[in-house]
Amino acid sequence: MDKPAGRKRTRIQREKRELILEAALEVFSQHGFRGSTIDQIAEAAGMSKPNLLYYFKGKEAIFVTLIDRLMEAWLAPLREMDAAGDPQTEIRSYIRRKIEMARDFPRESRLFANEILQGAPRILPLLEGELKELVDEKAGIIREWMRQGKLKKADPHHFIFAIWATTQHYADFDVQVRAVLGPDKGGEGRFEDAARFLEGLFLG
């Protein structure tokens, strides 16, 4: 998918590719795929367009590389949910991690949201395969926890959806959240407030 189709990558290639991916994340997350231009990404990366195209085959290749990496990090928190752990603690940790990701990696969250909004043209197979399997597995764990009375009974799949929706909301809809909370309540503390609220909502 990338230009240096040869064997190993040089130091410069590794560095420049990282630089490009960082710049592309910034640009893509702000304007979406179609709304972003190679020139914008090149400028953000501090290089010329042909130079950028020396490291990546094209716009699509950059985007795909970006989203592939993203998915790994995206699923990690759910993967860490442990059937052997204490249910309340496990759920609380999961919510915390997801809120921290919304706070620390909002660009990644928006990139992902954008892809899903457009119908997930590039990652649909992954959603129907790997993601579905993972969610089904964890839903089973949650269902068992609920049966044991450790969590309030509810549909485990929708339970997971609700955690996704509420936590990612603080990254994807950040502008709206800040606009509504205003300058005082909308400061940096909003993520801590959100985390506390969500723990109460899902565990109270």
Add this chain to the structure above:
Amino acid sequence: MDKPAGRKRTRIQREKRELILEAALEVFSQHGFRGSTIDQIAEAAGMSKPNLLYYFKGKEAIFVTLIDRLMEAWLAPLREMDAAGDPQTEIRSYIRRKIEMARDFPRESRLFANEILQGAPRILPLLEGELKELVDEKAGIIREWMRQGKLKKADPHHFIFAIWATTQHYADFDVQVRAVLGPDKGGEGRFEDAARFLEGLFLG
């Protein structure tokens, strides 16, 4: 903002403008603003590009008209929340209405989500003004309900955010929801399942 700057609009103008807006909603909600072309919209509306531009000044004008209308409908359910009503019933009705909108008007939801994701360049003033005022008012009502013990105590602003996030999730992330639920659980019943789950979550 629109071509016929003259006084009143003819019957044909009203009809054709509606046709264009319907087509534009379809196209914009699928590809976003930058990802959509006037030609696509014109074709979806069954007319030529110059003809479409006879009714609207440009691509931007179509989009703005669309989003202006949208905001009205979008805020309506929250506006209907009545301080004099029964808290449980009012919240339940609000959730129901929002889920119904996600089910019946997913294109509108995605259009809105797209605009917010891009930083709300066209509606930021509205978010900071009208929306914030409305939310503050309703948050006050909810806070009072909580003080009376009619609802579980929590931050009312984040409470509203959570309802927005969870309900709109079923429109904006529909592809993902269906992929994860699979063919059986992901059928038409998913909205009813979601509604029941959310009532339990927010009112249980």
Add this chain to the structure above:
DNA sequence: CAAATTTTTGACCGTTTGGACAAACGTTAG
């Protein structure tokens, strides 16, 4: 050092896109 290889760039190309325009077509009122 010089040769080989990698990296960078300016110039260029074909396509797509938003939009303009005048001419043609249709409709309606006097």
Add this chain to the structure above:
DNA sequence: CTAACGTTTGTCCAAACGGTCAAAAATTTG
């Protein structure tokens, strides 16, 4: 019927865009 007005279209344009290419510049290697 015809003049005025509203509607539709074919044609055209300039800018933006994704991408190519050959040659120059820099770096690595022998």
